[in-house]
Each structure stands twice: as C-alpha cells, then as structure tokens.
Amino acid sequence: MTNSQDSLHLNYSVITENIEPNSKVLDLGCGEGDLLKMLIEKKHCTGSGIEINQNNVIKSIQKGLSIVQGDIDEGLKEFQENEYDYVLLNQTLQSTEKPDFVIEEMLRVGKKVVVSFPNFGYWRVRFYLFFKGRMPKSKMLPFAWYDTPNIHLLTVNDFFDFCKERKIEIQKSVYIKRGKISKNPLTKFLTNLLCEEALFIIKR
Numbered sequence: 001m002t003n004s005q006d007s008l009h010l011n012y013s014v015i016t017e018n019i020e021p022n023s024k025v026l027d028l029g030c031g032e033g034d035l036l037k038m039l040i041e042k043k044h045c046t047g048s049g050i051e052i053n054q055n056n057v058i059k060s061i062q063k064g065l066s067i068v069q070g071d072i073d074e075g076l077k078e079f080q081e082n083e084y085d086y087v088l089l090n091q092t093l094q095s096t097e098k099p100d101f102v103i104e105e106m107l108r109v110g111k112k113v114v115v116s117f118p119n120f121g122y123w124r125v126r127f128y129l130f131f132k133g134r135m136p137k138s139k140m141l142p143f144a145w146y147d148t149p150n151i152h153l154l155t156v157n158d159f160f161d162f163c164k165e166r167k168i169e170i171q172k173s174v175y176i177k178r179g180k181i182s183k184n185p186l187t188k189f190l191t192n193l194l195c196e197e198a199l200f201i202i203k204r
Contacts, residue, residue: 010176011090011176011197011199012034012035014174014176014199015039015088015090015114015116015199016035016039018114018172018201019039019043019045019086019114020043020085021043021045022043022044022046023039023045023046023085023086024045024047024085024086025039025045025046025047025084025085025086025087026047026048026050026079026083026084026109027039027047027048027049027090028049028072028088028089028106029051029052029072029089029090029092030049030050030056030060030067031056032059032060032063033049033056033059033063033065033067035090036049037063037065040065047066047084048065048067049066049067049068050069050070051068051070052069052071052072053069054069072089072092073098076105076106076108079109081108081109082109082110082111083109083110084109084110085110085111086111086112086114087106087107087109087110087112087113088113089102089103089114089115091116091118092117093115093116093117093154094117094118094120100162103168104166107204112201112203113201113203115199115202116197117154117159119154119155119156119192119196119197119198120154121155122177122193122194122195156175156192156198157192159198163200168202168203168204169202169204170201170202171201171202172200172201173198173199173201174198174200175194175195175198175199176197177197
C-alpha cells in the first residue's frame with residue numbers, strides 16, 4: 001500500500017473519530033463515497049455528497065448513497081444555513097478554483113467544517129524544489145506540473161493566516177506525516193516544516 005493510500009485511509013479514520021454519532025453530514029468532492037459510507041456504518045450518520053466526476057457518482061449511488069453531480073466551486077446555494085452538522089472537504093481544497101468561496105459556503109451550510117490538504121511547506125517538498133529545480137513529485141503528490149489538479153497550493157501557515165483573517169475558529173488540528181499521525185513534539189513548534197498533510201475542524 002502506498003503512502004498516499006495509507007494517508008487516505010488514516011484521513012477517513014481521523015474524520016470518523018471526530019464526527020459525533022447520528023450527525024447529518026455533507027461530503028464535498030466525495031469520490032466514490034467511501035468516507036460517507038464509513039460514517040453511515042460506523043457513526044450512524046445521515047447525509048449526502050457532491051461529486052463532479054460522473055463515474056464516481058454512479059459508483060457511489062451503486063453503494064446506496066445519496067450523491068449528486070455538481071461543482072462545489074459554484075457554491076452550495078441549494079442548501080440552507082446550518083443545514084448540516086458537518087461539511088467535509090477531504091484532500092480537495094487545493095484543487096478548487098475558488099477555495100475561499102468554497103470554505104465560506106461550507107461554514108454557512110455546516111455547523112462545523114472538516115478540511116484536509118497536503119502541506120506544500122513540508123520539508124521534502126522544499127528540498128525537492130530547491131535541489132532539483134522542478135515541481136515536486138511523490139507518492140503523496142504524484143502528478144506532473146501539466147496535469148496536476150492542485151491549482152491553489154497552500155501551507156499550514158497559509159491556512160492559519162486565512163482563518164485568522166476571516167475570524168474562523170480552529171477547534172482541532174491533526175498533522176500527518178508519511179501516512180501516520182505525527183507525535184513528534186517538534187511538530188508542535190515546526191508544524192509547517194514537518195507535517196506532510198494537515199486536517200482541521202473549524203467553525204464560525
């Protein structure tokens with residue numbers, strides 16, 4: 001199993017652990033619906049998902065999930081304020097065209113928001129760019145510069161600044177490195193350098 005797969009499954013576990021039982025959830029960019037299915041089965045959640053890829057939508061529906069095809073960059077105008085207990089955006093923020101708008105819409109629709117993304121301030125990314133002079137490629141970031149879906153690269157520090165500027169409360173943060181939750185005490189002080197991936201629970 002690759003590091004990216006390990007990290008993905010760890011994401012699912014971390015998110016599931018932090019969702020209250022019987023919550024109503026909306027999963028944005030839900031892929032084939034595996035995370036939503038896990039929440040329904042393990043936490044008895046209800047909810048739905050939005051996915052832009054038609055094949056993924058079909059696979060999700062075949063699993064018995066309530067998924068609609070849509071582009072989250074166009075907003076969540078069909079949903080009311082605080083309609084969901086949690087709105088999820090797992091490993092998709094950096095591939096949205098309007099990440100600030102997407103987050104604001106999530107905070108409007110959800111009482112709490114869970115968002116995760118690869119940290120482009122991670123030391124291996126910096127090392128690769130500095131010494132090789134090319135855009136980084138790894139198991140976590142396997143794309144070439146010309147076909148990557150990552151169009152708004154960000155770091156942990158960028159996200160902290162964004163939340164501070166918008167008066168968004170960070171309730172919890174989890175830092176992941178090489179497919180494992182980082183327990184290194186240095187991570188607390190050098191988060192932007194040592195964490196490969198970050199997961200936040202935020203609210204207004």
